[in-house]
Amino acid sequence: MDDKATLHRYLRTRREDLLAKLDGLSEYDARRPLTPTGTNLLGLVKHVASVELGYFGEVFGRPAGVALPSLADDAEPDADMWVAPDETREEIIALHRLSAAHSDATIEELPLDAPGDVPWWPADRRRVSLHQILVHMCVETAHHLGHADILRELIDGTAGQRPGDPNLTQRTPAGWAAHRARIEAAARAAGW
Structure with missing residues (x-):
């Protein structure tokens, strides 16, 4: 597998992992802010989709022809990071899939x-290659997937990429509680 195919595979996998964080959640849980800055799962999906459209569209002279009100000049700050009541989960997922398909074609x-050319970057850094943007979007998507991992765990305790994730130690709920208690005790001991 060449470098482009490898990076593309990683990007596709992270996109699907991000969407999977919504599986089985109520509308409220998919949208509710869980950090002081308002970070929420469906907003992360919306943001990643919006960013991909820019980087794999505008940057390479291949606009998708999709108007994103959340990125309009008159939009409120961070409008791409949350979902208004009149926006549906299905619309956000469809945007994510459209963005992915457009990016994949590029x-x-x-x-x-x-x-x-990235017009929103400083002039000395604007000239880029597809390779650079592909790496950038792999990192951007993984960054927000990390946020989503933590949010999902806060919502319902679901951790890892999927049930039985081999990268996550398998413990019972009681085992996790004991593990957390050990970490809390260590933190308290170090803090005193």
């Missing part, structure tokens, strides 16, 4: 050294 059609 990735498949252009070589890694294809030049692009």
